[in-house]
Amino acid sequence: MHRGKGMKFVGDSRVPALSERKPNIPKDYSEYPGKTEAFWPNFLLKEWMVGAVFLVGYLCLTIAHPSPLERVADPTDTAYIPLPDWYFLFLYQLLKYTYASGPYNIIGALVIPGLAFGGLLLAPFIDRGPERRPSKRPLATGFMLLAIAATFYLTWESVVTHDWEAAKAQGKIVAEAAIDKESPGYKVYEAQGCIGCHGAELSGGAGGVALLDTNLKPEEVAKIAKEGKGGMPAGIFKGTDEELKQLAEFISTAKSK
Template sequence: MKRGKGMKFVGDSRVKADGRMKNIPKDYSEYPGKTEAFWPNYLLKEWMVGAVFLMGFLCLTIAHPAPLERMADPAAAGGYIPLPDWYFLFLYQLLKYEYASDVVGTVIIPGLAFGALLLAPWLDTGKERRPLKRPVASSLMMLGVISVIFLTWESVDQHDWEAAAQQGEIVEEGDINTEAEGYEIYVSNQSCIGCHGDTMAGGAGGPTLLDTEKTPEEVINIIQNGSENGAMPGGLFEGTDEELEILAEYIAAHGQPEDE
């Protein structure tokens, strides 16, 4: 005779024959093939699956290490293009829309979404587990998943990856003469140091001025008229023509390769 089968002990006629307390589960033998012991069967399976995913994640981090950018530069922060981690891209994209660019997008919408997710067990108390039998809960969950996927895709698609890679690229600091008159003129113009950095190695949106192989005349032409690709506008220099010539000669001297 199996344990828990066929025997009932009733000490009082007012006690129901079942006699089982509400919080005590039925014996495993009453669910053949549908349940198992938590320890060690179920827990061991969870550990094995977790170990597989952990090893896969570690292999991914070794094969594709996290990209590093240059050190933060407060002087070049004005043109920096920020980008959060991938799991926050949907919120980052949400803030780009006019209707959600303030408290609505930062507090109200995320608060409602995560609040509903936390309260889901109390808001939907149905015992049915099939999605088709729970249309409200299933529809809201699908709406949330689709919204996150769409906003993440839009954020990745609209981001200027080329400019972000250029502004975050790690470059060696330029070995320049900081005692020269040309350097004083360079640092006194915020448009110069703000874009190309204090060592002329590049900054927020500005390329390096080292090893450019430009002549002083070409440097003056770019400063006055802007670059051909339109990345640098003209007319940003604030100074006299004499200072412009000194600056152009200074930049051209540092823009020549070291072997020349």
């Protein structure tokens, strides 16, 4: 160290000499023979090959098992019972319970799912402990197990309580009927609300049977319209005798193509 003007400090231990600095070079991974490989093209090539195998597998499945198509959507069929995809079945089942449906629909549709997903989003801020073992994190582990159990239970309940036979029948593809929608009989059919159960194409649904090719006489149709039959209660038809005659003749002559 030289004192006076132009003072200089040499070899200060707090500041490493520039000549001693080492460049920030990562480890030489050649010291791990057989355990490393180049990202391009070796690693990516393996990933693409595995992805290609799965893609071909999925394509084979779609060819061997085509998607189960249903009939053309009919907005007039109010008796149609929809079924969401499997990953939404637990929410679908939740909305069937008393305090999550009807006037309480907001609870089942927004409040309960909002609390669940909100808790999941806030989990990193609520549980900030350093422990990683599940046994050392009882709250986080407990809530996660509860959520998984509830999801599995609701999904299972939705599957076992769904009427699969009725769902298959209501979605069955039928030939388009040769229906004259401008005829007086169809106008009565539409005005009396028959569409709600039997559909705009008279193909039926979950709430009513198909009215095509019934082979019933007009008198028999009129009797059923007034007195009911099976799941159809009496007194649904509210029209005049002339309208009943038009409706009965229309249904008795309705044929599929």
